[in-house]
Amino acid sequence: MAAVIIIGTGFAGYTLAREFRKLDSDTPLILITSDDGRSYPKPMLSNALAKGKTADQIAMFDACKMASTLSAEIMTNVEVDGVDPQSQTVTLDNGKVIEYRQLVLAVGASPVKLGLDGDAANQVLSINNIVDYASFREKLADAGRVAIIGPGLIACEFANDLASTGVSVTIIGPNKFPMENLLPSPIAEQLKIKLEEIGVDWQLETSTISIDKSKESRVVITLENGVSINADIVISAVGLRANVSLAQAENLEINRGIVTDRTLQTSQENIYALGDCAEVSGHNLLFIAPILAGAKALAKTLVGDVTEVKYPAMPVAIKTPIYPLVVAPPAVGVDGEWLFETASSGFGLKGSFVDPSGNLQGFALSGDCVSEKQALAKELPALLN
Numbered sequence: 001m002a003a004v005i006i007i008g009t010g011f012a013g014y015t016l017a018r019e020f021r022k023l024d025s026d027t028p029l030i031l032i033t034s035d036d037g038r039s040y041p042k043p044m045l046s047n048a049l050a051k052g053k054t055a056d057q058i059a060m061f062d063a064c065k066m067a068s069t070l071s072a073e074i075m076t077n078v079e080v081d082g083v084d085p086q087s088q089t090v091t092l093d094n095g096k097v098i099e100y101r102q103l104v105l106a107v108g109a110s111p112v113k114l115g116l117d118g119d120a121a122n123q124v125l126s127i128n129n130i131v132d133y134a135s136f137r138e139k140l141a142d143a144g145r146v147a148i149i150g151p152g153l154i155a156c157e158f159a160n161d162l163a164s165t166g167v168s169v170t171i172i173g174p175n176k177f178p179m180e181n182l183l184p185s186p187i188a189e190q191l192k193i194k195l196e197e198i199g200v201d202w203q204l205e206t207s208t209i210s211i212d213k214s215k216e217s218r219v220v221i222t223l224e225n226g227v228s229i230n231a232d233i234v235i236s237a238v239g240l241r242a243n244v245s246l247a248q249a250e251n252l253e254i255n256r257g258i259v260t261d262r263t264l265q266t267s268q269e270n271i272y273a274l275g276d277c278a279e280v281s282g283h284n285l286l287f288i289a290p291i292l293a294g295a296k297a298l299a300k301t302l303v304g305d306v307t308e309v310k311y312p313a314m315p316v317a318i319k320t321p322i323y324p325l326v327v328a329p330p331a332v333g334v335d336g337e338w339l340f341e342t343a344s345s346g347f348g349l350k351g352s353f354v355d356p357s358g359n360l361q362g363f364a365l366s367g368d369c370v371s372e373k374q375a376l377a378k379e380l381p382a383l384l385n
Contacts, residue, residue, distance in 0.1 A: 002099045003028035003073075004302055005090055007080055007246070008106035009037045009063070010129075012275025012291045016104060017070045019299035027303075029072040030098065032090070037063030037076040038130060043288065045133050046157035047319045050164045055134035083250045085268045102270045102302050105247060105258060109240035109276035109286060114149065118210035120219040124149070124234045127158070136233070143232030144168055147221055149208050150238035151178040153318055156191065158235060160320045163198045170201040170229055172208055172221070179318075182327055184338045184351045187366045194323035203227060240286055242277045257284040262308035262384065264298045274298055280309060281384060289314040313380035315363075315373050323366055324348075326373045328380055330362030343368040352376075 004020065006013045009031050017031060031037070038059040044051075048058055067074040079093040083103065090098045111126035127136050140146075146162055148155045151173035159169045171178065177188035178195070192202060206225040214220040217230035242257035253259040253267035257279035264272045264280060274294050276286045283290070290311060297309040318325035330336060336355040343350065348367015355361050360379045365372055 001028055002088070002101040003030045004102050004104070005098065005100040006031045006104045006106055007033075007090075008108060008275070008277075009033040009035070009039070009066070009074065009076075010106065010108050010275065011042055011288065012108070012295065013104075013106035014039050014066065014070075015291055015295040016106060016274055016298055017072060019295045020302055021070055021072075023299055023303045025071065027101070029070060030100075031066075031070075031072055031074045032078060032080060032092070033063075033074070033076055034079050035077065035129070035131065037066065037074050039066050040130050042129070043319070045127055045130070046154055047161050047321075048133065049137075049140075049161045050321075054137060055130050058130060058133070080246060083246065083271070085250060085271060088270060100270070102272065104298070104302075105266070105271065105273045105277060106275045107243040107246060107277045109242045109257075111236060112239045112241050114208070114236050114238060116208060116211055118212040118219075118222075120211045120213045123219060124211065124236050126236050128240070136235075139233055140167070143218075145217060145231045146170075146233045146235060147172060147229055147231040148235045148237055149173070150236065151175050151180070151202075151204060152237060152239065153179055153182060153316075155235075155237040156195065157319045158237065159195055159200045160198070160322055163195070163200050164321070168199065168201075170203060170231070171195075172203045172206065172223065172229075174205060174207050176205055178202075178204075182329060183325070183364050184340075184353075186338075186340055187325070187349050187351055187364050190349065190366060191320065191323050191325065195320070198322055203229065240276065242279070242284060244277065247273070247277075255279050255284075263301050263306055264294055264309060265301075272298060272301075280311075283311065283383060285311075285314075285383075287314065287316055289316075310385060311383035313377045313382060315377050317370075317373075324370045325364070325366050326370045327364045328362050328377065329353075329364075331381075331383070334361050336361050341369075 039061045040059045063074045145168045221229040247258045258273040297307040300307040315328040330353045341350045348369040350369040351364040353362035
């Protein structure tokens with residue numbers, strides 16, 4: 001019997017495997033991964049330091065345990081050389097050829113690479129998986145100063161985590177405020193202030209020119225505004241880009257991610273995409289909630305009950321304990337305006353994005369206002385209904 005094959009053992013791959021096994025305990029299930037196949041909660045990477053967690057402590061199960069739990073074969077440390085949609089086979093870098101009934105690409109996304117000058121530009125870290133985190137923790141053992149390039153969500157989460165343990169943090173970026181593309185400016189400004197209060201330094205409205213070796217620290221970072229920053233570790237947090245190379249090689253339709261329809265099928269029959277690598281009906285959403293919704297729907301489709309995924313409003317909780325945040329941004333192109341209220345306690349803002357008819361189209365909550373998340377989410381239109 002041909003197998004259901006999932007390429008990738010990140011959150012998307014393992015979540016789908018669990019959902020599939022709830023519905024089908026007999027069909028052979030194979031997961032293929034280029035790493036060691038450990039199962040771990042990826043969102044914890046940006047707040048594990050304050051919790052005192054090492055990489056090994058974050059990992060929940062190894063590949064052997066996951067294989068037993070899922071009644072699956074998990075092939076670790078192996079690359080997929082190619083996919084043949086006509087014969088419905090996958091070829092591995094060790095020459096092995098495996099037939100599939102259905103194939104799921106759950107290959108995730110990778111950090112955007114910075115093109116920086118300087119003899120230490122190759123020392124910049126990206127923390128996108130448990131191996132990256134282990135390397136970061138090792139380097140952090142004798143480091144006191146960390147610079148983060150990119151003032152977005154991940155940068156702010158790491159900054160809060162690092163600063164809470166006494167590490168000196170500088171965030172660098174071209175924006176006026178942190179998370180400027182996600183948060184309305186009054187809330188973004190308050191986040192900036194709250195992080196400053198725990199020692200985070202900001203170098204905004206500027207960009208990094210070069211990173212060079214330094215005698216005073218491991219590196220010196222030169223900025224466009226003329227400022228130089230000494231740091232022991234430099235982290236790049238400028239965003240992620242869907243991993244599409246395998247899909248491109250097989251001539252699948254690509255846009256920001258691997259293009260799929262509402263059933264998560266790609267432009268090729270019996271090949272599906274799930275998670276950070278997928279662009280589902282125009283949505284490339286790099287969060288946990290869309291993966292959970294997609295995995296439940298796709299598992300049904302894989303067992304013959306073709307099901308379209310539905311995305312309800314999915315507010316995102318941001319892990320900045322110094323200033324709690326939840327955001328559900330309005331859809332691109334929706335007309336409206338932001339209205340703000342201060343929390344009755346005085347700590348936090350409630351931002352409501354309201355269209356000309358008075359309907360709530362998005363929100364951003366901070367501080368004590370995050371308690372309104374569930375009630376407000378019920379008022380929002382679904383992303384995919």
